[in-house]
Amino acid sequence: MIRGTSFLLFLVYSLVHLLSVSAADINSDTISTGELMRGERLFYGLVEGKFGEMACADCHNTMEIDTFNWNPNAWEIAHKYRDRSLEEFKRAVLDPGGRTMSRVHQTFNLTEAEVTLIKFFLDEFEEAGLAKKKPVINKIFLFLLLGVVLTWIVLDILFIKKVRRRWILGILFVAALGWQIKLLYEAGTALGRQHNYEPDQPVKFSHVVHVADNLIDCQYCHNTVGHAKTAGIPAMGVCWNCHVIVREGTHAGRHEINKVVEAYESGKPIQWIRIHNLPDHVFFNHAQHVTIAEIECATCHGPVEEMHRVRQVSDLSMGWCVNCHRDTEVQIIDNTFYEQYEELSKKLRGGEIDRVTADMVGGTECSKCHY
Numbered sequence: 001m002i003r004g005t006s007f008l009l010f011l012v013y014s015l016v017h018l019l020s021v022s023a024a025d026i027n028s029d030t031i032s033t034g035e036l037m038r039g040e041r042l043f044y045g046l047v048e049g050k051f052g053e054m055a056c057a058d059c060h061n062t063m064e065i066d067t068f069n070w071n072p073n074a075w076e077i078a079h080k081y082r083d084r085s086l087e088e089f090k091r092a093v094l095d096p097g098g099r100t101m102s103r104v105h106q107t108f109n110l111t112e113a114e115v116t117l118i119k120f121f122l123d124e125f126e127e128a129g130l131a132k133k134k135p136v137i138n139k140i141f142l143f144l145l146l147g148v149v150l151t152w153i154v155l156d157i158l159f160i161k162k163v164r165r166r167w168i169l170g171i172l173f174v175a176a177l178g179w180q181i182k183l184l185y186e187a188g189t190a191l192g193r194q195h196n197y198e199p200d201q202p203v204k205f206s207h208v209v210h211v212a213d214n215l216i217d218c219q220y221c222h223n224t225v226g227h228a229k230t231a232g233i234p235a236m237g238v239c240w241n242c243h244v245i246v247r248e249g250t251h252a253g254r255h256e257i258n259k260v261v262e263a264y265e266s267g268k269p270i271q272w273i274r275i276h277n278l279p280d281h282v283f284f285n286h287a288q289h290v291t292i293a294e295i296e297c298a299t300c301h302g303p304v305e306e307m308h309r310v311r312q313v314s315d316l317s318m319g320w321c322v323n324c325h326r327d328t329e330v331q332i333i334d335n336t337f338y339e340q341y342e343e344l345s346k347k348l349r350g351g352e353i354d355r356v357t358a359d360m361v362g363g364t365e366c367s368k369c370h371y
Helices: 002-020 033-043 074-081 086-094 099-105 112-128 139-160 166-189 207-213 236-243 255-266 286-292 297-301 318-327 336-340 342-350
Strands: none
Touching: 033 112, 074 086, 074 112, 086 112, 139 166, 236 255, 336 342
């Protein structure tokens, strides 16, 4: 009885000590497993009375997600503050700056010691990284499963002969083989294509904010689109034209814009990820389509002004391009580029044809796109 009471008192003492420890008493050399666990529980909001509306993990995801999150994930925060002082981290948590984050963080009821424990938990988390999503049954597994079914059907027909109604095996064989052929066709046609490709960028640049809200023209940032082959990735100086003044974003506060500031001040360019890619043997010229044909950006890129994170809307396949060339009318009247097509111009003016499409001026010739 005495031994049990002593053990209970020891647990109570340990708990009180853990709760009352001061920030000055904690450092990376003396941090214990129990303190790390408390830092983790604090981050996930599992300690009662410490958070108001949301806890840290409610905004800063700790596993890979497909949805767009304006807030930096837990690894980004851990990586950013890994080699920074505790004081910097405390300021970021207790007084983050920015209207949105400040409103949420003001509901926190954390002591400096508890913020320190969260910092040490994130230091450990940075090494582990974001949790991966569990794998799901994919098309390769389904293809192999269908192969097993086909093999069983053939074996039963030739050797086992367990199924008496052979017509059932026939239906199963045709269905399984047809499904496999469909999977092979889809995989073959998808080679080299990135339909719906939507990667995370190093900076969460929103076209909704820049194009729809602030009415910035596409060609202000992509300023080579009218005279060059490519639309061009905006130079850091273009970003700096605005962000030398604008230092706080509508959704992400200062965090994302600070990446732009740091890149400009360090002279290191931001490594943007290209989304719309064509095979190496395909030639495409933006100037031809934008300046001469006067094709709108949205024709190929979709409603980019509605995207926080840009995705590839069209599959950009050869069939998609050819169909567009067959359907798209070319304005050859009073267009100096098309003066070479005199015969077509005469027919159009004379009423022999009612319009000229891109395929009529070589838009479906192999050598136009493949060289």
